[in-house]
Amino acid sequence: MSVHDDLTTVQRCLDDLFRSVGRLEQQIGGGLEMRRVRTDADHLRESVALLRDAAPGMTTSRRPDLVSIPDTPYDNTLWTDSDDEGLGARDRHAP
Numbered sequence: 001m002s003v004h005d006d007l008t009t010v011q012r013c014l015d016d017l018f019r020s021v022g023r024l025e026q027q028i029g030g031g032l033e034m035r036r037v038r039t040d041a042d043h044l045r046e047s048v049a050l051l052r053d054a055a056p057g058m059t060t061s062r063r064p065d066l067v068s069i070p071d072t073p074y075d076n077t078l079w080t081d082s083d084d085e086g087l088g089a090r091d092r093h094a095p
Helices: 003-028 032-054
Strands: none
Touching: 003 032
């Protein structure tokens, strides 16, 4: 089985679990234990969604947007109030 098939099977089982939890909640009410089961089922659903997003081949391969960087030099006045990191100030010498 492929990863896609396995994740689809897991998703189908989770859908069945949600339906069963809903029926069970109608029968016995929504006490603390039932809320805990519902919360655990919700966490499982979220975890499978994250896994589906992270699985290789599951997402459509989209190239990241390219950012053009101009070749023109930056305006030096942007850095007049800062020191060169690790090099010290321009007018001072290292000890």
